[in-house]
Amino acid sequence: MTDRTVTEDSARRHFLRAGGASLATMALVAAGLLRPARVLAAEWQKSAFTANTFAGALKAYGATQSTESRDIVFTAPDIAENGAQVVVEIASNLPGSQSIAVFAEKNPLPLAATLHFANGALPQVRLPLKLAETMRVRAVVKTADGKLWHAQRDIRVTLGGCAG
Amino acid sequence: MSEPIKIRATLQGEITDIRILLQHPMETGQRKDPATGKLVPAHFIQTFLVSANGKPLVEGQTNTAVSRNPMLAFKARGLKVGDKLLVSWVDSKGEQRSDEGVVGAA
Numbered sequence: 096m097t098d099r100t101v102t103e104d105s106a107r108r109h110f111l112r113a114g115g116a117s118l119a120t121m122a123l124v125a126a127g128l129l130r131p132a133r134v135l136a137a138e139w140q141k142s143a144f145t146a147n148t149f150a151g152a153l154k155a156y157g158a159t160q161s162t163e164s165r166d167i168v169f170t171a172p173d174i175a176e177n178g179a180q181v182v183v184e185i186a187s188n189l190p191g192s193q194s195i196a197v198f199a200e201k202n203p204l205p206l207a208a209t210l211h212f213a214n215g216a217l218p219q220v221r222l223p224l225k226l227a228e229t230m231r232v233r234a235v236v237k238t239a240d241g242k243l244w245h246a247q248r249d250i251r252v253t254l255g256g257c258a259g
Numbered sequence: 260m261s262e263p264i265k266i267r268a269t270l271q272g273e274i275t276d277i278r279i280l281l282q283h284p285m286e287t288g289q290r291k292d293p294a295t296g297k298l299v300p301a302h303f304i305q306t307f308l309v310s311a312n313g314k315p316l317v318e319g320q321t322n323t324a325v326s327r328n329p330m331l332a333f334k335a336r337g338l339k340v341g342d343k344l345l346v347s348w349v350d351s352k353g354e355q356r357s358d359e360g361v362v363g364a365a
Contacts, residue, residue, distance in 0.1 A: 137318060139305040144322045180326045199324050203289070207324035215337035216309075216316040217274070223326035225287070 143206050149198060152205040156196055158235045161243035164189060169234055169246040175226065178252040183232060184221040185246070191239030192218035201230035227255045264346045266360030268338075275338040275362055277316075279309065279346050280330045287323040307348040311338055311362075340364050 143155035153159050170184040185195055195218060196209045202225070212218045218236065226232070233247040262282030269276050281304055288301030301323060309317040316335050340362055347357035 137306070137320070139320050144305075144320070184332075202324050203287075204322055204324065207322050209320045211318040212316070213318070214311070214314040214316055215335045217334040217336065219334060220317075221332035223329050225324050225326055 137211075140206075140209065143209075144204060146206065147204060149200040149205045152198060153235075156198075156206060156209070156235070158196065158237075158243050158245075161235055161245040164236070164244040164246060167234055167236055167244060167246035169232075169248050171232065171248045171250055173249075174251045174253065176253050178226040178228070178255045180223045181226050181250060181252070182221060182223045183248075183250075184219070185234040186217070186219035187236045187244075189218075189236055189238055189244055192236050193239055194218075194237045195220060196235045196237075197222070197224070198233045198235065199224060199226055199230060200233065202227050226250060226252045228252055261354060261356040264348070264356060264358040266344055266346055266358060268344055268360055268362045269365045270338065270340050270362055271365045273336055275335045275342075277309065277333045277335060277344065278330060279307075279333075280328065281307065281346075281348055282328050283348070283350065285323065285325055285327045285329065289323075302351055304348045304350045307346065309333065310345045311335065312342055313345075338362050 140156070143152055146152035146155045166188040168186045168188065172181065175181040183197070185197065187195065192212070194209060194211045197207045198205045199207050207224055208222060210220050229251045231247050231249050233245050236244045238244065264282070265280035267278045283304050284302055285304065286299050286302040288298065290299050291297065292299050303323045304321050304325070307319045307321065308315055317333050342362040344360040344362065345357060346360065347355065349355045
């Protein structure tokens with residue numbers, strides 16, 4: 096009796112696993128069919144973008160350890176009147192710069208954007224951010240040797256922008 | 260139907276200045292609709308791609324912290340007047356948009 100129960104149970108588990116796998120595959124196919132652009136671009140890094148603390152977002156992105164660098168030029172206003180539209184510009188002069196990630200430390204979801212550069216694109220970006228309150232914004236640059244560097248700016252926000 | 264991506268690319272010396280305007284509400288999911296008082300669901304661009312002559316230049320991933328109708332600026336080396344740019348995005352609802360631009364003279 097015991098043996099039979101075990102067999103049935105493991106068969107059921109196997110069936111469940113198989114069912115789960117095929118459902119996942121179907122979901123992927125459906126997603127692929129619905130979103131062909133995803134084939135070209137890398138998948139959205141959900142774990143890093145949905146992390147709700149600065150430390151958690153850095154960890155999920157893999158940038159807990161980085162060195163501050165003066166070769167990253169981070170241009171931003173000292174005081175932003177409207178937190179819904181704070182334009183920041185980040186340019187890396189570090190040789191072999193491949194990507195830039197922008198973290199807004201006190202936003203509900205700190206990781207704001209990641210950018211990967213190739214084929215002659217210079218490692219720099221200008222983009223508008225929503226900042227919930229006065230906070231520090233950190234830019235993390237990844238270089239071809241796998242090293243991580245950062246620069247940061249304190250931005251005072253007089254009217255928060257996360258609701259906007 | 261989503262609004263078109265506005266693309267402006269101008270060659271200045273060896274560097275092409277690329278500006279893209281992604282017309283999108285970029286809803287955070289935290290904003291209340293003034294009429295109903297209910298939260299407007301999150302709806303934002305998650306990935307975008309800027310490519311030139313079929314090769315990717317910038318692959319971006321974004322969160323709700325990027326402003327509504329964001330204008331992004333990039334620079335690239337090695338392009339010439341007449342080169343074709345393709346910009347596309349995919350948002351959190353799976354909606355997408357692709358538009359083309361051409362590198363112009365400054």
